[in-house]
Amino acid sequence: MSAIAEAPSIALPAPPGRARAAGALLTLAKRRASLTSKTPRQIAVPLLGPALLATVVAPALKVATGGLHSQIDYTSFVGVGAVGLVIPLSCIFAGLSVLVDRHSGAQRELLAAPVPRAFLVLGNLIVAIGLATLQVAVLIGLSALRGGTFHITAGGVAWFVAAGLLFTVFMYSAAETLASRVTKQEDYVAATPAVAILPFFFAGALFPIGAMPGVLTAIAKAFPLTHALALMRYGFIDPSGKGLHDIWGMHTVTGEAWLSLAVIALWAVALAAISIRVFARSAVS
Amino acid sequence: MSSVSREELPEPGSPHRSTALRGIDGLGETSAPAVQVSALRKTYPGGVEAVKGIDFQVAPGEVFGLLGPNGAGKSTTIGMLTTTVAPTSGSARLAGYDVAAQPLLARGVSSVVFQDAVVDGPLSGRANLLLHAHLWGIPAGQAAGRIGELIEAVGLAELIDRPVDSYSGGQRRRLEIARALVSRPRVLFLDEPTVGLDPRIRHELLDVIAGLRTREEMTIVLTTHYLDEAQRLCDRVAIIHEGAIVALDSPSALLAGLGREILEFRVSGSPEAALAALRERRVAGSDAFAVGARVTVPLHEHTATDALAVIDGDHLHISEIATRIPTLDDVYLHLTGARMASAA
Numbered sequence: 001m002s003a004i005a006e007a008p009s010i011a012l013p014a015p016p017g018r019a020r021a022a023g024a025l026l027t028l029a030k031r032r033a034s035l036t037s038k039t040p041r042q043i044a045v046p047l048l049g050p051a052l053l054a055t056v057v058a059p060a061l062k063v064a065t066g067g068l069h070s071q072i073d074y075t076s077f078v079g080v081g082a083v084g085l086v087i088p089l090s091c092i093f094a095g096l097s098v099l100v101d102r103h104s105g106a107q108r109e110l111l112a113a114p115v116p117r118a119f120l121v122l123g124n125l126i127v128a129i130g131l132a133t134l135q136v137a138v139l140i141g142l143s144a145l146r147g148g149t150f151h152i153t154a155g156g157v158a159w160f161v162a163a164g165l166l167f168t169v170f171m172y173s174a175a176e177t178l179a180s181r182v183t184k185q186e187d188y189v190a191a192t193p194a195v196a197i198l199p200f201f202f203a204g205a206l207f208p209i210g211a212m213p214g215v216l217t218a219i220a221k222a223f224p225l226t227h228a229l230a231l232m233r234y235g236f237i238d239p240s241g242k243g244l245h246d247i248w249g250m251h252t253v254t255g256e257a258w259l260s261l262a263v264i265a266l267w268a269v270a271l272a273a274i275s276i277r278v279f280a281r282s283a284v285s
Numbered sequence: 286m287s288s289v290s291r292e293e294l295p296e297p298g299s300p301h302r303s304t305a306l307r308g309i310d311g312l313g314e315t316s317a318p319a320v321q322v323s324a325l326r327k328t329y330p331g332g333v334e335a336v337k338g339i340d341f342q343v344a345p346g347e348v349f350g351l352l353g354p355n356g357a358g359k360s361t362t363i364g365m366l367t368t369t370v371a372p373t374s375g376s377a378r379l380a381g382y383d384v385a386a387q388p389l390l391a392r393g394v395s396s397v398v399f400q401d402a403v404v405d406g407p408l409s410g411r412a413n414l415l416l417h418a419h420l421w422g423i424p425a426g427q428a429a430g431r432i433g434e435l436i437e438a439v440g441l442a443e444l445i446d447r448p449v450d451s452y453s454g455g456q457r458r459r460l461e462i463a464r465a466l467v468s469r470p471r472v473l474f475l476d477e478p479t480v481g482l483d484p485r486i487r488h489e490l491l492d493v494i495a496g497l498r499t500r501e502e503m504t505i506v507l508t509t510h511y512l513d514e515a516q517r518l519c520d521r522v523a524i525i526h527e528g529a530i531v532a533l534d535s536p537s538a539l540l541a542g543l544g545r546e547i548l549e550f551r552v553s554g555s556p557e558a559a560l561a562a563l564r565e566r567r568v569a570g571s572d573a574f575a576v577g578a579r580v581t582v583p584l585h586e587h588t589a590t591d592a593l594a595v596i597d598g599d600h601l602h603i604s605e606i607a608t609r610i611p612t613l614d615d616v617y618l619h620l621t622g623a624r625m626a627s628a629a
Contacts, residue, residue, distance in 0.1 A: 020422055023419065023422075024419070024420055024422075027416065027419040027420055028420075031405070031408075031416055034405075034407075034408055034412065035405060035407055035408065038407040038408070039407070104402075104406065105403075105404075105405055105406070106403055106404055106405045106413070106416070107403070108369060108399055108403045109397075109399075109403050109404075109416075109417070109464075110420070111368075111369050112367045112368070112369060112392055112395075112396070112397050113392060113417075113420040113421065114389045114390070114392040114393035114420070114421060114422070115389070115420055116389070283369070284368070284369055284370065284371050285329070285364070285369070285370050285371070
């Protein structure tokens with residue numbers, strides 16, 4: 001090893017400003033994206049089950065049962081419903097990387113960096129949103145190729161994207177919170193079915209929530225996923241807003257849409273704040 | 286203020302080096318200490334007192350060692366200074382910035398090399414270095430030059446674009462040292478930097494660290510339980526035992542306290558009885574100590590012959606008699622062993 005040569009003086013790190021803060025956040029997001037791209041299974045695996053649901057199970061059930069007996073096509077109904085599985089699975093996989101970071105990654109180096117610790121969570125969140133967007137786009141594309149019918153309008157896309165985005169924020173924040181609370185990967189994996197899969201069965205992913213007993217319908221209305229799926233269907237396949245009527249029972253579908261969006265936003269903001277707080281507290285002993 | 290230059294500094298471990306450091310232009314006695322720790326205390330949930338109200342200061346440009354066994358409180362102290370452990374009470378400042386009230390500024394002037402590997406294994410060595418540069422706000426142009434220089438310096442040029450997962454333990458540790466230097470920290474923390482490495486790699490790393498102190502003009506706080514490392518690298522050392530600092534001085538001053546020569550022997554009977562006999566005859570002082578069956582006697586005013594005459598007269602059964610010069614191990618064992626014995 002040679003000796004370290006004299007080098008031109010490097011300026012002291014600039015005090016945190018907006019530009020520097022944005023740069024640090026971008027750096028953390030790029031790091032997370034680099035690590036994710038090194039493990040392609042994190043991209044592909046969450047997509048497998050939902051894709052099969054949308055392209056194999058939905059068309060088969062449509063043939064076997066005759067579909068929803070309404071104007072809504074069952075293949076596209078389940079195609080959107082499968083988003084309720086792909087986003088939670090994608091976020092749960094992303095949350096697992098927080099545990100890897102803590103046990104065998106560079107988390108302590110990041111904690112010693114002159115950036116707010118909330119940025120560590122937000123950097124991961126940015127990548128989780130990007131990844132979920134990619135997976136949802138592939139899922140909807142596969143559903144369309146399999147015969148699903150979608151009515152794409154600018155307004156519809158806006159509702160779909162807003163619902164998907166906020167639900168991803170909620171779901172990733174839940175995953176990050178869980179990862180900060182548990183110490184072992186085994187504990188995290190054991191909690192996955194309850195956090196990521198269970199709501200899928202109540203939220204009207206495969207059938208309208210009105211098809212369930214009254215008490216389960218009432219419970220379903222508390223899940224942000226129920227509101228997200230109803231909104232995404234309103235945007236892409238159900239302009240009449242039948243799913244939103246099942247939740248709110250009001251006369252104006254736009255009002256129902258805004259209410260459901262507000263519910264998801266409330267969950268998303270609350271969980272994001274909790275995840276940042278829990279991470280910051282768990283990272284410092 | 287004297288006009289001594291850094292190149293004229295006395296050798297590490299010299300009793301004059303700390304004084305000389307305070308006299309370097311720009312590092313005078315009026316400048317803020319690089320590290321200032323006051324009544325710093327950490328009690329973990331459950332009541333474990335890891336650090337019990339310690340105080341010390343480190344001058345700019347000084348290499349300061351925290352010595353102690355596992356569980357002594359060294360890493361907790363480093364954790365508080367790097368803001369990854371919240372102090373229970375007391376204060377700590379890095380380059381004048383309070384680590385509790387101004388954590389971002391304190392982190393901005395420091396870097397740390399952790400005891401365990403803390404790297405992104407799937408990423409390349411270069412990506413790990415660039416990450417540090419970006420997070421510490423080093424302009425891209427400067428970062429590239431600095432990284433190129435550092436990877437040459439630590440001998441990683443051939444490996445730098447390979448995933449870190451493919452590095453050996455020593456290569457990984459060298460990468461972490463290079464990473465910590467990318468931002469030219471004012472204070473560099475090295476937490477047990479050579480633990481777990483084979484002797485050859487360990488000596489190579491010590492060379493790198495020794496090179497830093499002469500060329501990089503930064504304050505280094507080093508924790509270790511290898512006393513030879515501290516003796517070789519540090520201007521001053523604090524011996525920390527059960528969360529408290531039990532001695533703080535330059536290695537040479539600490540060694541001087543044990544005299545010019547050490548008599549060491551193994552006793553077949555009670556080592557405490559042998560120590561008592563030697564103390565009664567005033568051949569051994571309060572700084573003599575026993576670890577297991579081995580008795581260590583610093584010789585201040587007596588010679589080894591005097592001591593052996595006493596041993597013969599008292600018919601003590603001893604073996605493996607040797608004389609040698611004192612080392613920091615003796616200082617450490619004297620200070621921590623005595624306290625362990627009194628606690629028992």
